[in-house]
Amino acid sequence: MSLKLYNTMTRGVDEFTPITPGKASLYTCGPTVYNYAHIGNLRTYVFEDILKRALLMEGYEVNHVMNVTDVGHLVSDADEGEDKMALGAAREGKTVWELAEFYLQAFQRDIGRLNILEPSVWCKATDEIDTQIDQVKILEEKGYTYRTSDGIYFDTSKLDDYGKLARLDIEGLQAGKRVEMGDKKNYTDFALWKFSPKDQQRLMEWPSPWGVGFPGWHIECSAMAIKYLGPRLDIHCGGVDHVNVHHSNEIAQAECALGHKWCNWWMHGEFLTMAKTNGSGGRMSKSSGEFLTMDRLIEKGYNPIAYRYFLLGAHYRQQLAFSFEGLDAAASAIKNLQRIVVERKSDFDNSADRETVKPIESHMAQFQAAVEDDLNMPRALAAMWAVAKDTDSDRAEIYKTLLAMDDVLGLGIAAMQAETIADETLSQIDTLIEERNTARANKDYARGDEIRDQLTTMGIEILDSPEGTTWRKI
């Protein structure tokens, strides 16, 4: 057993070694709850879930913390623009607190539908204002901060290695962006605490040693990660868009506050891209206005697990282009898998020695090698199909093997059942077939075809034969 993982910090794939043997601490940046997660956001959480399940498969006890950004962090990483929470509340006629609760529940529903395992700890930024203030105080005592007219800032020039994760060209950034700096000393400096405007009460604001205001966005993750997971962290994850600013700033805050190296492993999931109507591809984002949510996919008739399967078809470090054709292919793969699982489960249920049936070692070895190879899910899926389509092995063992693989894949194999059709749908099908027979007997073929099309959209295929008309589920 040796799990090899890519580390953004070293730009290499190395064998994972935990700080404490047998245990893995994992911090994943969570959602900002001012709107629904789009399916591109959800890709990151599926990647993190595969990582967590791989650690569990390798026998680690995983302590996983995810934050919830429910305080209005500003629209841009550079601490400028408007407050996302305030904008969302105004848009929907809710209080900021109602808005946060509504979208947190929506997010938790979405990850549940995708079979994403819940973190051990959810921590909300607004519950941890004091934790954040305490970290800013330490940074202030150590001389890393300065005050401007609008807040307390982190002075990135005090560090020799600021931006090491992203390998930022600090001098280049500084030279290029001088005009946009406002009161900041260096272009890469960022807010730790922002003051409320003097003439205006903000929807969310708190007292602090520096004045009434609210924390900068980056401080919540380093403060809460240290509070819940201790001063040394095994793995920190997020989307690839966090490398340059958010995670670079988290490292600066945490390492300066602690006085030593903080996190060993940095892992980032790549974007889901979306073909745009003008033909050019782009990253899916909320600011572009139109974005796809899990609810929208479900409304269109897709099983969320088909979306999970679609995501597993690409390595997490590669961009993936979303398309409905791709999702259709994933949905039909899941249906095939479901059919095979149902058959093998019945073999397993009828097996005399089901208490002692074990997964097939040769198949499991292939699967595990794929998972251990920096979470190579396309290869892991191929290993799963190899066992699903295995015609030589014991069928009960095949079922057990699929179940064991699903501990990592999370496709819900244990819950797969033969498709059932509700009674009222059955009687509707019968009525439509009778109506079609009458239409055809009256030579009204147009009406007959119309009814066939209606049944097709219900997922029902009509089969005409000399013995009469039957149907089957497509």
Ligand SMILES: [Zn+2]
């Ligand atoms: Zn974060």
